[in-house]
Amino acid sequence: MLRQSPLKGIQIPGAANRLIxxxxxxxxxxxxxxxxxxxxxxxxxxxxxxxxxxxxxxxxxxxxxxxxxxxxxxxxxxxxxxxxxxxxxxxxxxxxxxxxxxxxxxxxGNKIKQAGIWSKQIERSHSHLTRAEQTNPSMEGRKHMNDMYVRQTTEYLCKVQGMPKMIETMLDKMANSAFWGGRGPTIAMGTIQDSADNG
Incomplete structure (x- = not known):
């Protein structure tokens, strides 16, 4: 119906049809x-x-x-x-x-700032991690917390919006802190990320 209407839409160079x-x-x-x-x-x-x-x-x-x-x-x-x-x-x-x-x-929008868009998502992830921490999770539970509340909740927004390096760094720090319960790591991250067969 829109294509048959008198609306012109936007003609994109090289595109067969107008964007309407x-x-x-x-x-x-x-x-x-x-x-x-x-x-x-x-x-x-x-x-x-x-x-x-x-x-x-x-x-x-x-x-x-x-x-x-x-x-x-x-x-x-x-x-x-x-x-x-x-x-x-x-x-x-x-x-x-x-x-x-x-x-x-x-x-x-016009002239939108990526940091402002991502701040709501960071607050949401932080809130979920804080609540999950109260359950006293195991190491495997902490892995699942990070998967659910940091990685999965940001995946779509990252795909459609892009993720500034500053936001990526903040999320990495948040995930690491949640994984170690706010304390410093006791095992090298490479060892943690290695397959279960290797250790």
Whole structure:
């Protein structure tokens, strides 16, 4: 329905089709050209929802302006995608520069800082490890704690967001501290990481 609509989306050099939407489960990200109108998009979405009997969650809709810094500031100030376009709905959240917006598990936006995005994940991992430490875990339990609360909880975010070296270092220190119960290591890490057959 979006492809047959008058929406232009974004033409990427070398791509066969224009980029107009990214769909995953019940999440949709739509890309608008500067000449596309919000009203046209809304008509297409409402028509699709009516045909599919789906309910569109207007309240969760967010807009991230793209383009030059001047253009983004103008969209935020005027609440218009273009000078000759209608004003955007007042309940629509428009992301400011440096404000991350969650999209399909990643944090996107203009001028966002990776450290800020990762800080919530680090706090969450630390909180889980602190609670798990109260169970007085064995060495094998500590290994499982690190697997669950450090490695597995950061894997997807690392894949979609990338992990700055500073964050990697912090997580390594957190995992090592949790593994040794806050004390220094009593066995070389290479020995610990070696297969069970070798020792």
């Amino acid at each position: 939407a990214s769909l995953f489960a019940d999440d949709t990200t739509t890309y608008l050209a500067k000449t596309d109108t919000w009203g046209t998009l809304w008509c297409v979405l409402k028509s699709w929802c009516k045909a599919s009997l789906a309910k569109f969650n207007d309240g969760k809709t967010e807009l991230i302006p793209i383009g030059s810094e001047e253009h983004r500031a103008r969209v935020i100030a005027t609440r218009k995608l273009g000078e000759d376009q209608e004003e955007l709905p007042t309940d629509l959240h428009i992301a400011q520069d440096a404000e991350p917006i969650r999209s399909l598990g990643a944090w996107v």
